[in-house]
Amino acid sequence: MKISSKSIDQTVIKVENIGMKFNLSKEKVDNLKEYVIKLLKHDVEIFYQEFWALKNIYFEVQKGDKLGIVGLNGAGKSTLLKLISGVMKPTEGFIETKGRIVPLLELGAGFDQNYTGRENIFLNGALLGYPKSFIENKFDEIVDFSELSDFIDVPLKNYSSGMRMRLGFSIATVTEPEILILDEILSVGDAKFQKKSEERMKSFLNKDVTVLFVSHSIQQVRNLCNKAIWLEKGKLVMLGSVDEVCDAYLDSMNPDKIKQKSDAKIGSNIKHIEDFNRHLLVNALDLHVNKGEILGLLGINDKDKVNSLNPIMEFFRSNNNRILIDDEETKLLNNKHIGICSMELILWNNLTCRENLNLMGNMYKIPKKILKQKVERLLYELYLTYDADTVVSKLSDGVQRRLNLAMALIHEPQILIMDEPFHGLDHQSHVIIWNYIQSLRDMEKIVIINTHNLDEADSISDRIAIIDKGQIIRMDTPLNLKKDIKGGDLVDIKLSNPNKNQVVINSLKDLKDIYWVDEVNGRINLRMKDAIIKLPLLIDKIKESNVHLKNLSVHQNTLGEVFTELTGISLEESK
Amino acid sequence: MIFDDRFSHRFFVNFIKYRFLLIELIKRDIKLKYRRSVLGIFWSFLEPLLFMIVLTIIFSTFFKHSIPNYPVYLLTGRVMFSFLAGATNASMRSIYLNASMLKKLYVPKYMYPLGVTLSNFVTFLLSIIVVFLVMIVTQAPFSLYMFLAIIPFILLLLFVIGAGLILATLTVFFRDIEHLYSVFIILLMYSSAIFFPPSIIPAKYQFVLTFNPLFAYISLFRDSFIYDKLFDPMQLLFAITASISAMVIGLLLFYKYQDKFILHI
16 A cells, blocks of 8 residues: 555655554543552553554655645544654554654744744744754744744734744744645735745645645645545545545535525724734724624734734723624623633643533533533533543544633623634534534624634624724625725626627716726626626616627625725735 | 664764754743843842851851851752752653643653753852852862862762653653652751751761762762862762762653653643
8 A cells, every 4th residue: 555656765754554542541640649549449440541543554655745634633633743743652653754854733832932032933943953053044034934023022922823823834934844744734824924825835835845734625635735645533544646535535524515694784883993002902992783793803914913812802891992782882891791712722621621611610600500501502512512521632623622612602701702713623613613603693692703714704704894004994794895895896798799899898888887897808897886786787788789798707806805905905915 | 783773873863953952941941030030140149148148147156166167068058959959840840841842843852851950050050159259258268179079060960860850750640749749859958968067967867868869969069168178989989879870760761751751741
């Protein structure tokens, strides 16, 4: 079962029949006292509750191969990457690698919160095994790429998660690796930096770099890899060319189509966010939200969202602000009414899911009886029942993120604030959380989602606020946002006889709904609002000129275009 | 054996590759310790000095006959004990405090205990300056024997690295070692003749000192600094044996179990 053609010299990673065993006992003995007691009682059971995260895995990767690893959460993908990058040693079998490995598993894993950005570049570089002189030479390049020169002497604890990722990415990718290990981080930071980081990744991918790539996005795996392996419950199900494996993998799943709801309500707007001494505060605003509304916040640059959730939290805690829910002014907003689901997990790692929720509930002084019902309901609704009695540190990332959401909801807050809720989530958890957020709408909750991902914001939000340079530029439904810019939707018309183009254009100019019309590459392009509804009108008008339509298509603006239009910064633009 | 060849080879290659990391870790430790304190690095001078002043006021008349220069006697014992206590405590915690890093990045694991031990060693060397200052103030005589003090320093460092590796390994598997150790370290302080002369311990219990490596290092240090004489050969032999055994046991234990750390942190 070799992945690529036989040529021993070219093998850069050789995985020989490896297995990785974990001890999964629920009551883990981690102190001498219990250990001695168990030993005296001859309670040997604790030593034998084992679990094989990986078993009998063997494959080889040739130089220049791009290997995708697919599988559900908990299939052992992360464990495999950790074994290859040397963080863990396999229980059996062995792994050989040739060449410099750059694991982009956890960006900025070795960052020290009290250190400034500058100091962290040296520390992190040292952790990655770079010599000092090398980091000194590359220092400017790292800072330039991360666009953090203004913040380089600020302690890292004041950075937002996006800024940390940018710094981590810039350090990790400053040299060209021979083996690159990637776990879902093709895009880092805001839209602009995502573009840049993707470009850098692509430049690696085009070269002779060997890549191991784990992603929940099958599409990304297909685009990037030529080979793939499929893991399930620690076993190697299949290995082969990327298309074979991905097809087989997708067939085995029942993809749950996510319905997009976009019936939106229109509210008023937030006036301004004030830039105050580099730290952004939200001052004296009116926030006008409706019950059962999902509000998306889109910011172009992290500078506008230093510690992304902090400005929002401060806004809710400040007395200067007026919060209107369904036109009724509310003064009751304190922690009791707000649930926060940040990207950093706020969980007790050595407690089980149920214990975590109970403890959180006790903190809010929820009566025992009610709490018990609430915990069970949340566990059920977020599909956590199966893992309810497992210790958090043993859970996969997706399950932890779901628990993190449950923790934010235990006290039934009226407002739920989420930071990047879908970033790097597996398909299954993505669907569960997505549906759950939708269901919050029916419970008349208000959900505020802070995100960089335009597509997600577009499809889940009722309204979107676009933030640039500390100001909310616009706040409206995604539909309205897209409709209004550039004079509306783009209509592309091709006539069977292009010579008549000018005649048609002249006649169309009379139509009052048309914002702009011109000839482009032998076609007629025009902009009009609500083009789809007015299409019959348009076609009638064209027919008046006695011509035959060969082709007609309507392109609605994407949120990305709205963004470019409003902030003046194109996503393609790289500084 | 092939395994041994690869082991030693990898060890040295790795050490050279990561020696900059070791320096960075030591720097970070020292920097962060003093970053937000007004006194900064002077704190490491002030702390033993204050300790000395208080104990001198209390005990100096008491031990007037058995200890001629009480402040220096006390300080020599105190700085060595502080180094041992500080460094072993920090090494003990170093593995699980760096759990998040260990789980994500490959770095030779001994870097963490070694880093904190060496950073404590740097503060220890700085506090030797205080000993010199006090010697000048109390008009204690200086002699060439003082250069010999470098030997107990190195022996103590080796012992502390070894003990740190043992404690770091044990603490990963048994967290309550930390509590036991905090009790043990107090007992150690009282049984190492830091602020009293060894002669006050009854003959019946003298073994507490004889088999106490810390007392051996302190005595050697005092021999060269206060008593201006050559080392007692038996004591030197015991100190060397203790250092080497601690290193060997520490390394063996650490290397045997280091691959399992990640499953327990």
